[in-house]
Amino acid sequence: MTDWVEKQRNILDFTLSSLRRRKGRHLGMLAVYAAIVFLLASVMLFSHAIKREAAIVLADAPEIVVQRMVAGRHDLIPGAYADRLTGIRGVAAVTPRLWGYYYDAALAANYTILVPTDQAVPAGSVVIGGGVARARGAGVGDTLSFRGYGGEQFFFTVAEVLPHASELVAADLFLIAETEYRAMLGIDDGAYTDIAVSVRNPREVVTVANKIIAALPDTRVILREEILRTYDALFDWREGLMLVLLTGAVLAFAIFAGDKASGLSAEERREIGLLKAVGWETTDVIAMKVWEGAAVSLAAFLAGYLLAYLHVFHFSGALFEPVLKGWAVLYPEFRPAAFVDVFQVLTLFFFTVFPYTVATIVPIWRAAIIDPDAIMRS
Amino acid sequence: MIVLDGVRKAFNQGKPNEFWAIRGIDLEIELGRVTVLQGPSGSGKTTLLTLIGCLARPTAGRVRLGGRDISGLPERFLTEIRRNSFGFVFQQFHLIKGVSVLDNVVLPGLPTGRRRRELTDRAHALLSRLTLADKAASNAEWLSGGEAQRVAIARALINEPEVVIADEPTANLDSSLTEAFLAIVAALKAEGRTVLMTSHDPLIYRAEMVDRVLSMRDGRLVSQAP
Incomplete structure (x- = not known):
């Protein structure tokens, strides 16, 4: 032993x-290999980080949202429904909410207009998200004007720009007072967009939801868990799509590696x-070639993964942002919290090192079975 | 004793370009002596060396080393015998370019499982003996012809083989370097090693320390002296 x-x-x-002797050849292989690892690792790290970020943000979301449906479409919900919801056993708090979208024709962008329930915005003031601030070039103290539903102009002074940390979900936010919200969008008093419901016992969320549907048959309930599952599915789908596209790159790399390994020079033979x-x-010759492959693989894997880590967590995944975040005019600018999952690292290691090993093993074996007397005849 | 019994060797057997390089050789080579194979190009000298040195198997006949038939052994066992019993000095020396002289010398010792330190100590000792101590860290391609040959000899001796096989060792050397080579061969003989060489060079096959000269032609032994 x-x-x-x-x-x-x-x-x-x-x-x-x-x-060290064939620097050019090995560095070329290393660069291609590291680029493949970088692409795959960036996609995996980014989508994992964004799902994690969404889960953290949604942790504070209400457990249930109740929306009124008319002809299969979401409609305004009467405030009186809130009183009926309060009476349902298991409900801890009921909060009617006002929100909606505003299309800014000048920027061809949609803002999310919201009346905050946890803070009061003074009349004539607005709190905006980072995306709106960037798009409008606005800062605290600036005045923004918007057209109401009837054509009249509304003027708001920027009281605050929301902090960077909340940007993933708050980039396009536009927070105003209730009176101005109703006046600008033409919403009657007593009507709300939807109602947020919190439940005393988290294990009874589904039971409470069923009671709500029974009590208010013209409504639908949206559970926080469902939103999380939807986000997971959405980002899993986008990640899967990217990975499927990158499979072609992995295959091309495997062919490239196999070709490099089989094209031994006369000197190498x-x-x-x-x-x-x-x-x-x-x-022994196979062992030497396997060690050589392992050294190249490991170096490429570490370099590619490190670059992907920097790309995703320090440069906000700039290369894949549009695909993985989805389409938007007001892209959130956020830097996901650094997080490395061991299982993910192992999966990536398998999907990059394994094709390389498989592609090179046959050429290595063919090179290793050269007759020992060949050297006497050369 | 190395014994060859009815040894024949064909290349591309059964194909239109079949060629018999060795056509029936019976030979006994005593250990501890210097033997030279001479003959024109294509006479089968190098092929005979490959058969004796376990680099290839005969198509027919037997090769025995120390009474053991080694001609039918599987590659793994042949490799082990080759590694432990034979040291090779090739015609072009075949040092690996881009790596140091020291790394070239220890090459045959790497798969033996000996400690790296032990191997490098032995390599340094051999290089000192061959007056190459100051070249240990140099790259192989920076050496002169004579230096490269001595490095090849050091490499052949790293596993302390019983038999040193040299194929046209002085083909690329001038007379003074050939004399220096013969002095090394004399020292190896004095240590009790068997030296087996092929050569066209009269300086080699007429040298004083050569015990036996075998002449070959067309894959057969045609004469031997003394």
């Missing part, structure tokens, strides 16, 4: 010292013949 370990150490030492002649077994 000790002899075997020493032998592998000796072969590894020699492999590493020989790797002579070297392998020499090693065989001076007492290396076929398995």
Whole structure:
């Protein structure tokens, strides 16, 4: 056993010292390999981070949202429904909400207009998200004007720009007072967009939801868990789509690696013949080539993963933002919290190192079975 | 004793370009002596060396080393015998470019499982003996012809083989370097090693320390002296 370990150490030492000899060839392979790992790791890290971010943000969302339906479409809900919801056993709090969308023709962008329930915005003031601030070039103290539903102009002074940390969900937010919301969008008093319901016992959310549907048959309930599942499915789908597209790149890389491994130069073949002649077994030559592949794989994997980590967590995944975040005019600008999942690393390692190994093993074996007397005849 | 019994070797057997390089050789080579194979190109000298050195198997006949028939052994066992019993000095020396002289010398010892330190100590000792101590860290391609040959000899001796096989070792060397090579061969003989060489060079096959010269032609032994 000790002899075997020493032998592998000796072969590894020699492999590493020989790797330096064909720098151009190995660096070329390393660069392509690292680029593949970088692409795959970026997609995986980004979509994982965005799902995690969404879950953190939604942790504060209400457990149930009740919306009124008319002819299969979401309609305004009367405030009186809130009183009926309060009476349902298990309901802890009921909060009618006012929100909607505003299309800004000048920027061709949609804002989400919201009357905050946890803070009062003074009349004539507005609190805006980072995306709106950037699109409008507005800061605290600036005045923004908007057209109401009847054509009249409304003027708001920016009281606050929402903090960067909340940007993933708040980039397009536009928070105003209730009176101005109703006046600008033409919503009658006593009508609300929907009603948020919190439940005393989280395990009874489904039961309470069923009671709501029974009590208010013209409504639909949206559970927080469903939203989370939807987000997961959406980002899983986008990640899957990207990974399927990148499969082509992985295959192309495997063909490239196989081609490189099988295209041994005359000098390399002579070297392998020499090693065989001076007492290396076929398995020793294979071991040398496997160590060589392992060194290239490991270096490429580490470099690619490190670059992907920097790309996603320090440069906000700039390359894949449009695909993975979805389409928008007001893209949120956010830096996801750094997070590395061991299982994800292992999966990525398998999907990059395995194709490389499979693609190179046959050419390696063919090179290793060169007859030992070939060197005497060269 | 190395014994060859009715040894024949064909290349591309059964194909239109079949060629018999060795056509029936019976030979006994005593250990501890210097033997030279001479003959024109294509006479089968190098092929005979590959058969004796376990680099290839005969198509027919037997090769025995120390009484053991090694001609039919599987590759793994042949490799082990080759590694432990034979050291090779090739005609072009075949040092690996881009790696140091030291790394070239330890090459045959790497798969033996010996400790790296032990191998490098032995390599340094051999390089000192061959007056190459200051070249250990140099790259192989920076050496002169004589230096490259001595490195190849050091490499052949790293596993302390019983038999040193040299194929046209002085083909690329001038007379003074050939004399220096013969001095090394004399030292190897004095240590009790068997040296088996092929050569066209009269300086080699007429040298004083050569015990036996075998002449070959068309894959057969045609004469031997003394």
